Amino acid sequence: MDALFLARLQFAFTIGFHFLFPAMTLGVALIILISETLHLATKDDVYRKITDLLARLLGLIFVVGAATGIVMEFSFGTNWSQYSRTVGDIFGPILAAEGVIAFFLESVFVGVLIFGRKKVSPKVYWVSALLVFVGGHLSAFWIIVANSWMQTPAGYEVSAMGKVILTDFGAAVFNPSTVARFLHTVLATWITGAVLVCGIAGYYVRKGLHGETARTMLKIGIILFAITPILQLGAAHGHAIQVINYQPMKAAAMEGHFETARGADIYVFGYVDEANEKTYGLYIPKGLSFLYNFDFNSEIKGLREVAKKDWPPVNLVFQSYHIMVTLGGIFIGLGLVGGLLLWTGKLYAAKWYLWLLPFLIPLAHLAHETGWITAEVGRQPWIIQNLMKTAHASSVVVSAGEIAFSLIMFFLIYLLLSVMFVFLFVKIVKQGPAAS
Amino acid sequence: MENIQNFQILWFVLIFILLLGYALLDGFDLGLAALLQFLGKTKEEKDTLIASIGPVWDGNEVWLITGGGALFAAFPHAYATAFSGFYLAMMLVLLALIFRAVSMEFRANDPVRAGLWEKALVGGSALAALLFGVALGNVIYGVPLDGRMEYTGSFFTLLRPVPLLFGITGFAAVLLQGASWAVMKTEGQVQERSFKAAQTLTWINAILAVIYFVVLFNAVPNLPGNALFYVAVVFTFAGLIGLFFSLRKKNDAGPFWESSFSFIGLFLAAGAAQFPNLITASNDPNFSLTIYNSSTSLYTLQVMAVIALVGMPIVIGYALFVYRLFKGKAKADDHY
Numbered sequence A: 001m002d003a004l005f006l007a008r009l010q011f012a013f014t015i016g017f018h019f020l021f022p023a024m025t026l027g028v029a030l031i032i033l034i035s036e037t038l039h040l041a042t043k044d045d046v047y048r049k050i051t052d053l054l055a056r057l058l059g060l061i062f063v064v065g066a067a068t069g070i071v072m073e074f075s076f077g078t079n080w081s082q083y084s085r086t087v088g089d090i091f092g093p094i095l096a097a098e099g100v101i102a103f104f105l106e107s108v109f110v111g112v113l114i115f116g117r118k119k120v121s122p123k124v125y126w127v128s129a130l131l132v133f134v135g136g137h138l139s140a141f142w143i144i145v146a147n148s149w150m151q152t153p154a155g156y157e158v159s160a161m162g163k164v165i166l167t168d169f170g171a172a173v174f175n176p177s178t179v180a181r182f183l184h185t186v187l188a189t190w191i192t193g194a195v196l197v198c199g200i201a202g203y204y205v206r207k208g209l210h211g212e213t214a215r216t217m218l219k220i221g222i223i224l225f226a227i228t229p230i231l232q233l234g235a236a237h238g239h240a241i242q243v244i245n246y247q248p249m250k251a252a253a254m255e256g257h258f259e260t261a262r263g264a265d266i267y268v269f270g271y272v273d274e275a276n277e278k279t280y281g282l283y284i285p286k287g288l289s290f291l292y293n294f295d296f297n298s299e300i301k302g303l304r305e306v307a308k309k310d311w312p313p314v315n316l317v318f319q320s321y322h323i324m325v326t327l328g329g330i331f332i333g334l335g336l337v338g339g340l341l342l343w344t345g346k347l348y349a350a351k352w353y354l355w356l357l358p359f360l361i362p363l364a365h366l367a368h369e370t371g372w373i374t375a376e377v378g379r380q381p382w383i384i385q386n387l388m389k390t391a392h393a394s395s396v397v398v399s400a401g402e403i404a405f406s407l408i409m410f411f412l413i414y415l416l417l418s419v420m421f422v423f424l425f426v427k428i429v430k431q432g433p434a435a436s
Numbered sequence B: 001m002e003n004i005q006n007f008q009i010l011w012f013v014l015i016f017i018l019l020l021g022y023a024l025l026d027g028f029d030l031g032l033a034a035l036l037q038f039l040g041k042t043k044e045e046k047d048t049l050i051a052s053i054g055p056v057w058d059g060n061e062v063w064l065i066t067g068g069g070a071l072f073a074a075f076p077h078a079y080a081t082a083f084s085g086f087y088l089a090m091m092l093v094l095l096a097l098i099f100r101a102v103s104m105e106f107r108a109n110d111p112v113r114a115g116l117w118e119k120a121l122v123g124g125s126a127l128a129a130l131l132f133g134v135a136l137g138n139v140i141y142g143v144p145l146d147g148r149m150e151y152t153g154s155f156f157t158l159l160r161p162v163p164l165l166f167g168i169t170g171f172a173a174v175l176l177q178g179a180s181w182a183v184m185k186t187e188g189q190v191q192e193r194s195f196k197a198a199q200t201l202t203w204i205n206a207i208l209a210v211i212y213f214v215v216l217f218n219a220v221p222n223l224p225g226n227a228l229f230y231v232a233v234v235f236t237f238a239g240l241i242g243l244f245f246s247l248r249k250k251n252d253a254g255p256f257w258e259s260s261f262s263f264i265g266l267f268l269a270a271g272a273a274q275f276p277n278l279i280t281a282s283n284d285p286n287f288s289l290t291i292y293n294s295s296t297s298l299y300t301l302q303v304m305a306v307i308a309l310v311g312m313p314i315v316i317g318y319a320l321f322v323y324r325l326f327k328g329k330a331k332a333d334d335h336y
Helices: A003-042 A045-078 A081-115 A122-151 A169-173 A178-207 A211-246 A248-254 A287-293 A314-343 A351-377 A400-431 B002-034 B043-053 B057-074 B076-085 B087-109 B111-141 B155-159 B161-185 B188-219 B227-248 B254-274 B298-325
Strands: A156-158 A164-166 A266-273 A278-284 A382-384 B277-279
Touching: A003 A045, A003 A122, A003 A178, A003 A211, A003 A351, A003 A400, A045 A081, A045 A211, A045 A400, A045 B057, A045 B076, A045 B087, A081 A122, A081 A164, A081 A169, A081 B057, A081 B076, A081 B298, A122 A169, A122 A178, A122 A382, A164 B298, A178 A211, A178 A314, A178 A351, A211 A248, A211 A287, A211 A314, A248 A314, A248 A351, A266 A287, A266 A314, A314 A351, A400 B087, B002 B043, B002 B057, B002 B087, B002 B111, B002 B161, B002 B254, B002 B298, B043 B087, B043 B111, B043 B161, B043 B188, B057 B076, B057 B087, B057 B298, B076 B087, B076 B277, B087 B111, B087 B155, B111 B155, B111 B161, B111 B254, B155 B161, B161 B188, B161 B227, B161 B254, B188 B227, B188 B254, B227 B254
Parallel strands: none
Antiparallel strands: A156 A164, A266 A278
């Protein structure tokens, strides 16, 4: 195995693992903010208990996210030094801005949220919840900016030396995919938060634990779970159109669409035979063209527009995308069912539904991961779309053996972190809100 | 050209400040954690010590993240050369930082294995502090580089005596930060032990500082003519002398500031020795990475300067606010 392959494997593994945690952080921060706002407004102790339980969980989630996040910042220098040398002008400021504008805010006030209940007034505590929410989302914004710039670069020129030079910071930050991808990602984290709280509270209610606190927690969770997947449908649609417009080869890979055509099909599920350039499966004729601009005969570019060596791994992108979309559909359906059960007053007695809720937690993460794989693998072979190939981005002085060592190291550490995280998460949940 | 040089110098200073902020702030929590088993004997005592850094360590670590981001933004070649060149050392830094971060949380929630997580906290904190010092020692003392700005040494090149000495000097300064923070934040027996540890560490720091300044003075060509170097020496020894008397008088607030003052002196000397180099080439001075040959464009440096000069005062403002919220002696049951 060569160094480039190992470096890619290490990045995929470490970012895939890291991504689980900020996704939960943002979702939980939203629900803490809601619960703490209600606590401040009503003075009802039930909300305080919900916040305290979630703050304990946030402490665990945040620390694993922060610890695995440093690995990502280091990795651009350690494993992708050619990339860093080439795009330092643009990528560096975005990461630095994330630190100054966002991550400081989140990290400093997370300390107050976890340790400050007995030390600060309810108002200062509420402000801390707000600032953790704001800081976390700003942090996500800058990270999405960095990634979006790799998808749809803007605000730059290429110097005679082959360096990418920043010419317009505003244009680089608000490049064509930033807003669409930010909305899509943030809504995904809110769904994750909603599902997480529904899973925990659903378990309590089904077991008859923690009475009013559990029911209130479930109510907050279900209301969010009924709303956020529908909002996501809109955001996802907008993002998909943006991908078709700006990264047509990624869009073509997502649907296994080979030949540029008017009236392109959309697949419900299927399989892409890359060697023979054929896609099999259940499809809706002309569906893709219709969803693009509500015209069954609009033109959608196919993969054959570019040389085959410039295609991403088509079937992997296709399958990841379709798993994500299917999960999105499941969330919309189950969210609406939950909203209906709450509306009709049957939620707390609907054992089958409450039983189902904890299983949605890993599914939300699966949706995140497959969405991320679609976005990143779909961009290949480019590290920056049409500007720099992934193959030219890795460090020249780092050997395959060194990366093999670090990859095994990260694998073992992250295995340990996963086991401990799940163990302690379940433990805190079982201790329940009364313990805090 | 004149203009970009001003911004390159500004960014050298700003990154210096970010790394200094990191050393002083994460310094005290790494140092305290590394000394945990010396300063605390019972579980309650150790809980108290950890409670004194619990609410603030994660904010302190962001100084490193921001410093790294700023280095990437202002001098991407230095960032790329050092991080890829010192690959295995950087992986060990990550290993250490991961364990010191998660072990506090795991220790609090997993009493059965608390002893194991405690060792991970002590080991991770000590290793991170030591490695940062050795890494800085190497970029100052110089490492072999080639004409493409790439590192040509190996992992063992980093372990030469002089960089190791610099690393141990930094490590001792971090331990002193930790002990003097503990003096400020604890009471009773833990504080007694912290006073003793700080006293011993003051002497160790004084001896190491003398060696450090002498070696640095002889290793760096233009340093003897640099006034800043002498200011740095005065800072460090003024801090250490102040520390000596504060500790004798059992003053609990002074030592942390005096320890910080002495640490600033060590850093200032390093900065004076290093300017305008970022990574000194030991084989050929022409291969050194300097602020002039490693920086991004003028526009990027300007944009970043605006973000940093507006953003950092705000950050420092709310960080001070949160430190004030947690002021006073730490208690074992502060957690949650």
